[in-house]
Amino acid sequence: MVLGDITNTRLQRTPGKPKPAQVYVFREEGEKAAWANALHEQEQRLEALRDQLKPLRAQVKELRRKKAEAEQQMAVRQKEQRLHTQDAELRIFELHEGEAGLSAQLQLLLEELRPEEQMQERLNQGLQAKEAALMEDRNKVEELVAEKAAREAEGHAKIRRASALAAGAHAERGAQRRRSEVLADNLPRARALHNSYLNLKGNIRVFCRFRPRLPNEAEEAKVDFHGDEQSITLQSEMLKSVTGLSEHCNSYDFHFDHIFTPQSSQAEVFEELAMLVQSALDGYRVAIFAYGQTGGGKTYTMDGPAPMSETSGESRGVIPRTVDLIFQEVQELSSKGWSFEVRCTLLEVYNESVFDILASRQKLDMGKETNRAAGTDGRQAIEHFTSRPVSDAAQVHRLLAKAARERHVSSTALNDRSSRSHSVFQLSLEGFRHGGESVSGLLSLVDLAGSERVSASMVSGDRLKEAQYINRSLSALGDVVEALKRKKPGSHVPYRNSRLTMLLKDSLGGDAKALMFVNVSPCLSQLPETLSSLRFAAKVHACEVGLARRHVEDASRAKESRS
Ligand SMILES: Nc1ncnc2c1ncn2[C@@H]1O[C@H](COP(=O)(O)OP(=O)(O)OP(=O)(O)O)[C@@H](O)[C@H]1O
Numbered sequence: 051m052v053l054g055d056i057t058n059t060r061l062q063r064t065p066g067k068p069k070p071a072q073v074y075v076f077r078e079e080g081e082k083a084a085w086a087n088a089l090h091e092q093e094q095r096l097e098a099l100r101d102q103l104k105p106l107r108a109q110v111k112e113l114r115r116k117k118a119e120a121e122q123q124m125a126v127r128q129k130e131q132r133l134h135t136q137d138a139e140l141r142i143f144e145l146h147e148g149e150a151g152l153s154a155q156l157q158l159l160l161e162e163l164r165p166e167e168q169m170q171e172r173l174n175q176g177l178q179a180k181e182a183a184l185m186e187d188r189n190k191v192e193e194l195v196a197e198k199a200a201r202e203a204e205g206h207a208k209i210r211r212a213s214a215l216a217a218g219a220h221a222e223r224g225a226q227r228r229r230s231e232v233l234a235d236n237l238p239r240a241r242a243l244h245n246s247y248l249n250l251k252g253n254i255r256v257f258c259r260f261r262p263r264l265p266n267e268a269e270e271a272k273v274d275f276h277g278d279e280q281s282i283t284l285q286s287e288m289l290k291s292v293t294g295l296s297e298h299c300n301s302y303d304f305h306f307d308h309i310f311t312p313q314s315s316q317a318e319v320f321e322e323l324a325m326l327v328q329s330a331l332d333g334y335r336v337a338i339f340a341y342g343q344t345g346g347g348k349t350y351t352m353d354g355p356a357p358m359s360e361t362s363g364e365s366r367g368v369i370p371r372t373v374d375l376i377f378q379e380v381q382e383l384s385s386k387g388w389s390f391e392v393r394c395t396l397l398e399v400y401n402e403s404v405f406d407i408l409a410s411r412q413k414l415d416m417g418k419e420t421n422r423a424a425g426t427d428g429r430q431a432i433e434h435f436t437s438r439p440v441s442d443a444a445q446v447h448r449l450l451a452k453a454a455r456e457r458h459v460s461s462t463a464l465n466d467r468s469s470r471s472h473s474v475f476q477l478s479l480e481g482f483r484h485g486g487e488s489v490s491g492l493l494s495l496v497d498l499a500g501s502e503r504v505s506a507s508m509v510s511g512d513r514l515k516e517a518q519y520i521n522r523s524l525s526a527l528g529d530v531v532e533a534l535k536r537k538k539p540g541s542h543v544p545y546r547n548s549r550l551t552m553l554l555k556d557s558l559g560g561d562a563k564a565l566m567f568v569n570v571s572p573c574l575s576q577l578p579e580t581l582s583s584l585r586f587a588a589k590v591h592a593c594e595v596g597l598a599r600r601h602v603e604d605a606s607r608a609k610e611s612r613s
Pocket residue numbers: 260261262264312342343344345346347348349350351355462465467468469470498499500501569
């Protein structure tokens with residue numbers, strides 16, 4: 051190879067930075083040759099490198115082809131994959147669509163099915179209820195069958211017992227008839243005996259009744275009820291002696307016609323006075339009155355626990371029992387040719403005024419006429435009050451209930467429903483026997499207002515006025531009793547000192563049979579009042595008021611006197 055003309059040329063080079071080819075500068079020939087040789091060698095090396103590069107390039111080319119091929123395959127695969135994915139998505143979408151459709155259908159079917167299910171459920175419940183009812187019916191039927199069998203057995207037993215009883219009853223009826231005949235023969239005799247017994251006594255009979263301790267009350271006083279039912283001993287609290295060194299208690303003895311304990315029932319009390327009540331139908335004037343401290347049990351004894359509304363039951367008092375007995379007797383006497391005209395009077399003495407309950411509580415002026423009447427025959431004293439004809443017990447119970455409702459009551463320290471007035475109930479009994487005698491009886495039942503220690507109860511105003519009137523009239527009653535006790539012939543008896551004593555005149559001093567209840571509390575705290583009531587009752591018991599007189603006329607004279 052021929053090299054170019056390169057003289058005195060030095061190769062200007064900066065180490066690390068080759069100069070562009072056209073800048074070579076040759077200084078001398080040798081250097082040119084060297085450079086040519088070096089160039090040649092370089093070219094050879096370059097050629098060799100190119101040769102070495104060729105397979106590499108082929109390899110690279112191959113690799114690029116393979117890469118392209120792989121990329122092509124990958125692209126195909128990706129495309130296929132995409133297609134598959136799209137297919138799958140389409141499929142999934144279709145499946146979703148199908149599922150939604152199916153769910154909607156399912157929902158619809160479920161909706162359609164719901165009423166069916168509900169119906170099914172109702173039917174099931176109905177079926178269960180029917181099964182339970184059926185089971186119950188079956189049990190009932192079984193029970194009824196068992197009961198029927200038991201009843202049949204019992205029925206057979208009853209039939210056997212009934213025939214035995216019928217035979218017994220037949221025999222008992224015969225005996226009863228014979229007993230009734232004997233009793234009917236003896237009854238007038240028994241009543242006559244009772245009447246003559248009372249006449250012989252000639253005094254006001256006194257029954258004492260201790261009421262039971264009420265739930266709100268404290269200690270009871272010590273009372274010895276002696277076995278004779280007529281005497282008691284009361285003991286005071288323990289008292290210190292004057293010196294204060296010893297203790298003792300006082301005892302007080304009392305004796306009455308009958309003493310009822312706190313356990314005595316209303317029936318037992320009435321049994322003791324039934325004969326007395328009946329004697330009003332024989333033409334006697336009978337007066338029963340209840341006296342005692344407030345809360346002592348007067349209204350309970352006379353009426354019963356409820357204010358007269360109760361006309362039946364064990365706890366009925368003397369008045370409702372008396373009314374029933376009188377009408378029962380009137381009925382029985384009618385079969386013996388007697389006819390009775392019964393009239394009823396209801397009075398209330400409140401604050402020294404007399405109110406006529408049957409004349410709509412008309413306040414009456416017991417003035418001149420009454421005073422005059424009271425001075426002669428006590429019966430006339432009440433004659434100008436309303437006296438209503440009554441034909442049966444129920445009618446009287448209704449009138450009594452009205453009177454009890456209208457009675458003046460208020461609360462005291464000792465009684466929630468304390469009667470603040472004296473109540474007087476009278477039944478006049480006019481009996482006629484065709485062509486025979488006539489009788490004129492009078493029954494007075496009096497529930498007195500209760501005495502009260504005004505100083506102890508510290509009442510004032512209207513209550514004080516009421517208490518003063520009550521105490522004053524009871525003290526007038528005491529004065530009458532004192533005068534009767536002195537029993538001097540022709541001596542003055544101060545009946546006219548109060549309305550109460552004017553009304554009770556013929557019951558106390560006349561020819562009536564009088565019975566006084568003294569009603570007392572069993573409480574130790576009430577002992578002074580109890581002793582005071584019992585002392586008054588003892589005084590009444592000691593009064594001799596003369597013989598009771600029977601009011602009988604023969605029929606013709608009776609008619610004359612009435613006309
Ligand atoms: N024998 C008895 N058995 C049961 N309770 C009784 C008896 N006696 C009275 N009581 C009761 O004691 C209380 C006072 O009785 P009641 O009202 O009859 O007294 P009273 O003497 O009429 O009093 P007042 O004079 O204040 O009207 C009432 O609650 C009554 O029910």
